[in-house]
Amino acid sequence: MAAPKFTPVAPTDAPRAYGSPEHVPESWMPDRPGDIVGxxxxxxxxxxxGPDQGYAIKLARALRTELRLQPGEDLDDVERGCLGVALRRASMFSRAPVVHDLTIAFRVWGxxxxxxxxxxxxxxxxLFEGLRHVTHHYTEARVVADQVPVETLRSTPGEVEARYPDEWRALLGA
Known part of the structure; x- marks a missing residue:
C-alpha cells in the first residue's frame, strides 16, 4: 500500500512485488444455455x-434544437422513429451509435x-404518428427504420446531404 514519503519505514521491511497466481483458469467459452454462438x-x-445503443438517445436529445418539425408533428415521435434508423446504421458497422447515424436519419426524413x-x-x-408510445407501436417503428435502404445507410453524411432534397425518394427507397 502506498504511503507518503514522510512516513517512517523500517529499512528491514521488504517491498512487496506482484506475484502470479499458482493456478491460471481456462479461457472462457460461451457454453451456457442462453449464450449466443456467432x-x-x-x-x-x-x-x-449493437453495443451501447442507449447512447443514441443522448445524441438525439442533443440534436433536438436542430430539428425542424411541421405543424402536427410531435418531437418524441420524430426522435423515436429516427432512432431506429440510426441504430440500424450503427449496427451495420458493428459499433455503437455516433452523431452521424442520427444526422443521416433526420436528414433522409427531412x-x-x-x-x-x-x-x-x-x-x-x-408513419411517425404515435411512435412515442414504444410498447404499442414497435411494429410501426420498425417500418420507419426498415424504409431506409441499405445503400443510403452505407453513405456518408456528406453524400446524403448532397443528394437531399433532390433525391429524397431514392434516399428512402420510395
Missing part, C-alpha cells in the same frame, strides 16, 4: 442489435430542413 440472430421484429418537400411531409406524418 453473430446476433436476424429476423422479423428482432431489430438491429427533419433538418426548414422547407422539406411537401410530398415527403405528407408521407412521413402518418
Amino acid at each position: 453473430f446476433q440472430p436476424h429476423g422479423d421484429r428482432l431489430g438491429a442489435q 427533419f433538418l430542413d426548414e422547407n422539406p418537400p411537401a410530398e415527403l411531409v405528407a408521407m412521413r406524418m402518418p
Whole structure:
C-alpha cells in the first residue's frame, strides 16, 4: 500500500512485488444455455442489435434544437422513429451509435430542413404518428427504420446531404 514519503519505514521491511497466481483458469467459452454462438440472430421484429445503443438517445436529445418539425408533428415521435434508423446504421458497422447515424436519419426524413418537400411531409406524418408510445407501436417503428435502404445507410453524411432534397425518394427507397 502506498504511503507518503514522510512516513517512517523500517529499512528491514521488504517491498512487496506482484506475484502470479499458482493456478491460471481456462479461457472462457460461451457454453451456457442462453449464450449466443456467432453473430446476433436476424429476423422479423428482432431489430438491429449493437453495443451501447442507449447512447443514441443522448445524441438525439442533443440534436433536438436542430430539428425542424411541421405543424402536427410531435418531437418524441420524430426522435423515436429516427432512432431506429440510426441504430440500424450503427449496427451495420458493428459499433455503437455516433452523431452521424442520427444526422443521416433526420436528414433522409427531412427533419433538418426548414422547407422539406411537401410530398415527403405528407408521407412521413402518418408513419411517425404515435411512435412515442414504444410498447404499442414497435411494429410501426420498425417500418420507419426498415424504409431506409441499405445503400443510403452505407453513405456518408456528406453524400446524403448532397443528394437531399433532390433525391429524397431514392434516399428512402420510395
